[in-house]
Amino acid sequence: xxxxxIAWGLTAxxxxxxMTPGVAFFYGGLVKAKSVISMMMMSFGALGxxxxxxxxxxxxxxxxxxxxxxxxxPFSDFGLGQLAMGETGSxxxxxATFGATFAIITVALISGAVADRAxxxxxxxxxxxxxTLVYFPVAAWVWGGGWIMELGNTLGLPGVIDYAGGTAxxxxxxxxxxxxxxxxxxxxxxxxxxxxxxxxPLVLLGASILWFGWFGFNAGAxxxxxxxNVGIIVVNTLGATAAAILAWMLVEKFKDGKATSVGAASxxxxxxxxxxxxxxxxxxxxxxxxxxxxxxVCALAVELKFKFGFDDSLDVVGIHLVGGIxxxxxxxxxxxxxxxxxxxxLGQLAVQAIAAFAVLLYSFIVAYVLxxxxxxxxxxxxKNEDELAGIDTSVHGEEGYAxxxx
Numbered sequence: 001x002x003x004x005x006i007a008w009g010l011t012a013x014x015x016x017x018x019m020t021p022g023v024a025f026f027y028g029g030l031v032k033a034k035s036v037i038s039m040m041m042m043s044f045g046a047l048g049x050x051x052x053x054x055x056x057x058x059x060x061x062x063x064x065x066x067x068x069x070x071x072x073x074p075f076s077d078f079g080l081g082q083l084a085m086g087e088t089g090s091x092x093x094x095x096a097t098f099g100a101t102f103a104i105i106t107v108a109l110i111s112g113a114v115a116d117r118a119x120x121x122x123x124x125x126x127x128x129x130x131x132t133l134v135y136f137p138v139a140a141w142v143w144g145g146g147w148i149m150e151l152g153n154t155l156g157l158p159g160v161i162d163y164a165g166g167t168a169x170x171x172x173x174x175x176x177x178x179x180x181x182x183x184x185x186x187x188x189x190x191x192x193x194x195x196x197x198x199x200x201p202l203v204l205l206g207a208s209i210l211w212f213g214w215f216g217f218n219a220g221a222x223x224x225x226x227x228x229n230v231g232i233i234v235v236n237t238l239g240a241t242a243a244a245i246l247a248w249m250l251v252e253k254f255k256d257g258k259a260t261s262v263g264a265a266s267x268x269x270x271x272x273x274x275x276x277x278x279x280x281x282x283x284x285x286x287x288x289x290x291x292x293x294x295x296x297v298c299a300l301a302v303e304l305k306f307k308f309g310f311d312d313s314l315d316v317v318g319i320h321l322v323g324g325i326x327x328x329x330x331x332x333x334x335x336x337x338x339x340x341x342x343x344x345x346l347g348q349l350a351v352q353a354i355a356a357f358a359v360l361l362y363s364f365i366v367a368y369v370l371x372x373x374x375x376x377x378x379x380x381x382x383k384n385e386d387e388l389a390g391i392d393t394s395v396h397g398e399e400g401y402a403x404x405x406x
Contacts, residue, residue: 001091001223009094009223015216016101020047022213023108026206026265027115028400030314033198034390035116036400042111045120046127047104053131054100055080061136062099063144067154071137072144098220103135105217106169110367112314113177114184114380116195117387120395122380126370130176134366135168138359142168148355157347158338160355163233164218166277166328167359174321175360177312179367184381186311188388200261207265211241214272218279233279237272240291244271247295255299263299266319270298273323278331286334286342294326321360328356 001009024043028036050058057074064072077083083092107127114123141148142162152159162168187194197203219233248267249259274294275287282290302318305311312318332349333340339348374380386394393399 002226005223005226006091006094008227009091009098009220012216012220012223013094013098013101015213016098016105016220017047017213019101019210019213019217020044020105020108022206022209023105023112024206025202025209026269027112027314029199029202029204029206030112030197030262031115032195032390033400034392036198036202037392037396037398038118038120039111039115041120041396042118042123043108045124046107046111049124049127050104050107050131051100053128054096054103054136058103058131058136059083059096059099061132062139064140064146067145067147067150069140069146071140071146074132074136095224098223099139102165102169102217103131103139106135106165106173107131109170109173109316109320110177110180112316113181113312115313116187116391117184117313117381118180119378119380119382122374122378125378126180126367126374126380129370130367133370134176134363135172138168138172138363141359142355148358151351151354152347155347155351157351158335158344160351161281161331161335161338161348162277162328162355163280164221164276166273166324167355170273170276170320170324171328171356171359172363174317174319174324175363176367177316178310178321179364180371180380181305181310181312181317183368183371183375184311186309187313188384190311192306197262203262203265207268211268211272214241214276218276229280232282232284235284236275236279236282236287239284240275240278240287240294241268241271243288243291244268244274244295244298247292248299251296251299266302266315267295267299270294270319270323273320274327274330276324277327278335281331281335283334283336283342286330290327290330290334293330294323297326298323325356325360328352 020043024040028040031039060076061071061074140146148160218237219230222230245264245267248263252263253259271291298319301322302315332352334342338344
């Protein structure tokens with residue numbers, strides 16, 4: 001690997017790591033003032049635990065020697081000592097660290113579904129076990145030589161396209177978020193308008209950090225490709241996100257009479273989610289269409305929780321699960337050279353759908369069983385009186401805003 005690629009790899013790794021504090025700010029601004037510490041701590045707790053687990057054994061699990069293997073051997077290089085001592089150890093460790101940042105943010109995304117009502121200790125137990133049973137193996141399936149990566153060869157069809165994580169990150173996290181929302185149940189007084197974002201500037205700051213970091217998220221893997229596709233990736237990351245902002249605001253205007261800043265921020269995230277799997281495989285015009293579709297559909301999808309009665313506090317399902325599915329399936333129609341309308345046939349759509357819904361089902365089932373087990377043993381949800389009093393004080397003994405009266 002040349003020095004320019006190494007420099008880009010280091011930069012991209014830092015950008016993606018910075019996205020997890022961005023999630024913390026984005027989610028933190030959306031919750032009540034007395035829940036902001038709890039919300040942000042769930043992201044920082046995931047950052048700490050997943051980093052350690054990835055170095056100990058997660059990276060080992062994220063690659064397989066055969067598509068029939070569930071995951072790699074977690075003890076094959078426990079603590080990455082052999083990797084560090086190899087001839088290309090420096091570059092290999094950089095790649096491993098880049099992979100760690102994806103694992104971290106995937107877990108952090110789930111936390112938005114259980115805002116205001118989850119015990120921090122129980123969350124951390126869930127984080128460690130879910131990452132081990134779900135994220136690490138799924139990363140191997142999608143990028144590490146596993147069955148999803150080889151699905152096209154197995155079926156005699158085009159290969160699954162998921163350049164930066166539509167399945168492994170967003171569908172994976174969104175399905176787990178839905179499972180936990182069902183396990184923990186509704187917040188006290190759950191209804192439309194139950195709580196307003198306590199700090200809108202914090203939401204916009206978080207969304208901006210996410211957009212900034214997403215250029216590393218989508219284009220970071222180009223360090224292994226000599227930056228050959230970096231141009232189309234960055235223009236698509238810009239264009240799809242911008243189109244999604246406009247589409248979300250238009251839907252808000254027609255639906256509610258006003259376009260909001262929180263809607264614009266949410267639209268940006270929806271566009272980023274949708275372009276993630278498709279960033280290297282769409283012409284820029286189709287990326288704009290993808291962003292517009294994702295922004296509009298996700299703006300409507302976030303209302304489904306009221307229709308179906310599940311309390312996904314910060315719309316992880318409506319944005320990440322729905323947006324991830326849209327971006328993954330969109331490739332079946334418009335992927336360069338293989339999409340149904342861009343020179344291919346239904347084969348691309350078939351493999352995209354199989355990959356998307358397999359990850360969705362696996363993540364949901366494991367997360368639901370794990371969440372239910374935690375809830376029935378040590379408890380996952382805080383007491384009602386603690387929820388009313390404020391989760392920050394009851395769980396962490398802190399307040400987000402210590403204002404003194406003069």
